[in-house]
Amino acid sequence: MTLSTVPSYDGERIPDRDGRAVVLGAGVAGLLAARVLADAFEAVTVIERDPLPDVAEPRRGVPQGNHVHVLLEGGRAAIDDLCPGFSDDVTASGGVITSGTEFRIYVQGDTLRTDHQSLHLATRALYEHTVRRRVASLEGVEMRSGCQFVDYVADGESTAVEGVTIRNRESDRERLVADLVVDATGRTSRTPEWLETHGYDRPPVDEVEIDIGYASTFVERPPDDRRGVSLEAEAPRTRGAFLVPVEGDRWLVNLHGVHGDHPPTDPDGFEAFAATLPFPIVSEILSDHPMTDGDVAFYPFPSNRRYRYEKLDRFPDGLVVVGDAIASFNPVNGQGMSVAALEALLLHHALVKTGRDGLELEFFDDAAAVVDVAWNLSVGGDLAFSQTEGELPRGAAAYDWYVNRLIRRAHTDVRLADVLWSVFMLERPPSVLFRPRVVWRAFGPIPGRGEKRIRQATDP
Ligand SMILES: Cc1cc2nc3c(=O)[nH]c(=O)nc-3n(C[C@H](O)[C@H](O)[C@H](O)COP(=O)(O)OP(=O)(O)OC[C@H]3O[C@@H](n4cnc5c(N)ncnc54)[C@H](O)[C@@H]3O)c2cc1C
Numbered sequence: 001m002t003l004s005t006v007p008s009y010d011g012e013r014i015p016d017r018d019g020r021a022v023v024l025g026a027g028v029a030g031l032l033a034a035r036v037l038a039d040a041f042e043a044v045t046v047i048e049r050d051p052l053p054d055v056a057e058p059r060r061g062v063p064q065g066n067h068v069h070v071l072l073e074g075g076r077a078a079i080d081d082l083c084p085g086f087s088d089d090v091t092a093s094g095g096v097i098t099s100g101t102e103f104r105i106y107v108q109g110d111t112l113r114t115d116h117q118s119l120h121l122a123t124r125a126l127y128e129h130t131v132r133r134r135v136a137s138l139e140g141v142e143m144r145s146g147c148q149f150v151d152y153v154a155d156g157e158s159t160a161v162e163g164v165t166i167r168n169r170e171s172d173r174e175r176l177v178a179d180l181v182v183d184a185t186g187r188t189s190r191t192p193e194w195l196e197t198h199g200y201d202r203p204p205v206d207e208v209e210i211d212i213g214y215a216s217t218f219v220e221r222p223p224d225d226r227r228g229v230s231l232e233a234e235a236p237r238t239r240g241a242f243l244v245p246v247e248g249d250r251w252l253v254n255l256h257g258v259h260g261d262h263p264p265t266d267p268d269g270f271e272a273f274a275a276t277l278p279f280p281i282v283s284e285i286l287s288d289h290p291m292t293d294g295d296v297a298f299y300p301f302p303s304n305r306r307y308r309y310e311k312l313d314r315f316p317d318g319l320v321v322v323g324d325a326i327a328s329f330n331p332v333n334g335q336g337m338s339v340a341a342l343e344a345l346l347l348h349h350a351l352v353k354t355g356r357d358g359l360e361l362e363f364f365d366d367a368a369a370v371v372d373v374a375w376n377l378s379v380g381g382d383l384a385f386s387q388t389e390g391e392l393p394r395g396a397a398a399y400d401w402y403v404n405r406l407i408r409r410a411h412t413d414v415r416l417a418d419v420l421w422s423v424f425m426l427e428r429p430p431s432v433l434f435r436p437r438v439v440w441r442a443f444g445p446i447p448g449r450g451e452k453r454i455r456q457a458t459d460p
Pocket residue numbers: 024025026027028029030047048049050060061062064067068069070071072147148149150184185186187188214299301322323324325328331332333334335336337338340
């Protein structure tokens with residue numbers, strides 16, 4: 001499932017608000033879940049261990065926030081649907097809209113012809129702050145920052161979660177009763193362990209190791225220079241980079257390397273690593289423009305990991321898991337926030353369809369369809385490295401061969417580039433790549449070339 005196959009938000013379809021929901025974690029997934037729950041619950045309490053700043057700045061609880069966060073167009077549209085005006089707010093706060101000729105995607109040896117596609121770019125902190133401001137202002141929503149989730153509170157037989165225990169700002173234990181608890185605590189989610197100790201099966205896990213190291217720094221940017229580039233590591237090249245214009249007249253420059261080929265964090269080593277990349281723009285930017293403060297942040301990301309909650313036969317009532325707590329992907333694909341946004345839309349639709357009874361399994365089934373698309377794109381690229389352990393799903397080798405052919409054609413074919421872009425951006429499902437017109441463009445004559453040959457042949 002992608003943006004085009006998830007119906008739009010319709011708040012009118014949830015008639016009543018009553019009871020209380022608790023959301024654990026005020027990251028992008030938790031905030032968007034709270035946004036949706038505010039339609040159905042009189043009180044929505046968001047529990048976050050970090051202090052939540054009034055401005056857009058990185059937080060300790062999301063160390064990945066120091067690194068490039070590209071918001072895919074499918075995710076941006078989903079957030080705009082849930083929070084109208086979100087994109088405009090990001091832009092008004094300094095976020096940058098790039099055109100297709102400014103932001104280039106380097107893949108399979110050349111750039112995609114994405115000439116008329118745009119992106120709304122900003123730091124993760126600005127995206128999150130913009131969503132947080134809107135969600136915090138909704139009726140019934142309370143943000144409890146500086147509070148740590150400690151445990152779920154269950155009924156006697158553990159058939160239902162009925163609330164949570166938290167350690168509050170005064171370091172006291174406090175019990176919150178809830179009709180629904182949403183786990184949005186990210187990759188460190190403890191729900192799988194909790195299920196096991198309370199007589200449930202642990203959700204099966206799919207894991208594909210990639211051992212990627214992310215190193216990122218800010219560089220000064222002339223205000224009208226909106227160049228950007230995506231040059232992700234692709235087999236067999238273990239190194240890659242992103243150059244992303246963001247608010248504050250800066251570029252966020254990221255270098256990364258998979259399977260242990262991690263970039264250094266000292267400025268000289270950082271520049272030397274950039275110079276080894278096949279596309280010189282990142283290296284040029286680093287030599288022509290100073291770093292804002294010389295700090296290079298590092299984040300190691302071991303593996304794509306996916307908990308298969310949808311495969312469980314039994315699950316407690318009153319508990320739902322969202323975002324990275326379900327699945328987290330190699331960050332080079334820029335999918336996490338967008339998957340969280342699409343999941344929030346699905347949570348809304350599950351509330352409309354089933355109400356609170358049976359919400360959990362309905363939601364997990366739907367969310368799995370969104371995760372499937374992102375997961376296959378992500379691990380498909382990672383399994384192309386000979387160092388990556390794991391088996392390609394059946395048919396994946398043929399699929400990859402076909403997509404690589406499309407990509408090479410899309411270096412010169414703007415229409416093919418548009419279709420590929422819409423799939424990578426989680427706007428349209430990968431099945432569009434198999435429409436007859438697309439297959440024809442993949443295997444038929446290269447547009448333009450035939451005409452030239454004919455003209456040459458008929459030249460006197
Ligand atoms: C290096 C890197 C780069 C990335 N780049 C991109 C990108 O380009 N585009 C993109 O879309 N995604 C990207 N992602 C993924 C993205 O960060 C997440 O997928 C997305 O933010 C959704 O995460 P989440 O809200 O589920 O979890 P998180 O963002 O991890 O948020 C979890 C929240 O829960 C809180 N929390 C945790 N435990 C507790 C507790 N016990 N009590 C209270 N609070 C708690 C944390 O403080 C945090 O605020 C990247 C990830 C990494 C690691």
